[in-house]
Amino acid sequence: xMSKLTARTASxxxxxxxxxxxxxxxxxxxxxxxxxxxxxxxxxxxxxFKDLKVRGLGISGGTLDAYVNVxxxxxxxxxxxRLTYNVMxxxxxxxxxxxxxxxxxxxKDSTTIxxxxxxxxAGIGAAGTQMMQQGSVPYTITGDVTVATPxxxxxxxxxxxxxxxxxxxxxxxx
Numbered sequence: 042x043m044s045k046l047t048a049r050t051a052s053x054x055x056x057x058x059x060x061x062x063x064x065x066x067x068x069x070x071x072x073x074x075x076x077x078x079x080x081x082x083x084x085x086x087x088x089x090f091k092d093l094k095v096r097g098l099g100i101s102g103g104t105l106d107a108y109v110n111v112x113x114x115x116x117x118x119x120x121x122x123r124l125t126y127n128v129m130x131x132x133x134x135x136x137x138x139x140x141x142x143x144x145x146x147x148x149k150d151s152t153t154i155x156x157x158x159x160x161x162x163a164g165i166g167a168a169g170t171q172m173m174q175q176g177s178v179p180y181t182i183t184g185d186v187t188v189a190t191p192x193x194x195x196x197x198x199x200x201x202x203x204x205x206x207x208x209x210x211x212x213x214x215x
Contacts, residue, residue: 083190086119086146087112088199090128090182091153102161107136109154109182109201113146117191120145125184126156130205131168135160135180146188177206 091108107128113119121144128135136158146152172178180203187196 082115083192083195084114085197086121086186086188086199087114088124088182088184088186089201090180090203090205093205096157102159105136105158105160107156107158107182109156110151111144111146111154111186112151113148115190116148118145118147119188119190121186121188122194123187123196124154124156125186127183128156128158129181129183130165131171131178131180133165133168135165135168172205177204179203180205 089110089112091110093108094106096104096106107126109124109126111121111124123139123141124144125139127137136156138156138158140154140156144152144154168178182201183199185196185198187194
């Protein structure tokens with residue numbers, strides 16, 4: 042009886058070992074696939090300044106709506122949960138803040154986001170003078186965008202630069 046058990050046990054030993062090796066190979070392949078979807082496969086959204094419109098004017102300042110375009114170069118949709126921004130016009134800070142409202146950008150597509158900016162006349166005086174003299178002013182928009190992806194949440198910085206013209210709107214250089 043003992044020899045029958047030993048023979049059965051010996052014949053089964055390679056089977057579990059081969060399953061163990063197969064499971065390990067599967068796990069390594071799965072981790073490699075997930076890594077390609079993760080940080081290595083994630084492309085940063087491209088955020089560019091699109092337009093600026095005056096929404097209201099008061100005695101000491103007003104409100105502008107800045108429109109930024111968010112392009113998703115990835116093969117999966119991005120669900121943005123937060124967008125911070127710092128808008129510089131010329132050498133002056135026009136506005137800074139954060140949008141905590143969710144928005145979705147489909148894969149290989151773009152969406153336009155409205156950013157309300159309160160300003161004072163003193164804060165944009167030099168930029169206004171430059172626009173009147175030269176017809177346009179340089180702008181820079183920086184910040185970061187937090188997006189939810191199939192492999193987790195990522196926060197990535199963005200930068201956009203260009204010139205804003207009173208007649209032609211924004212012309213992006215990046």
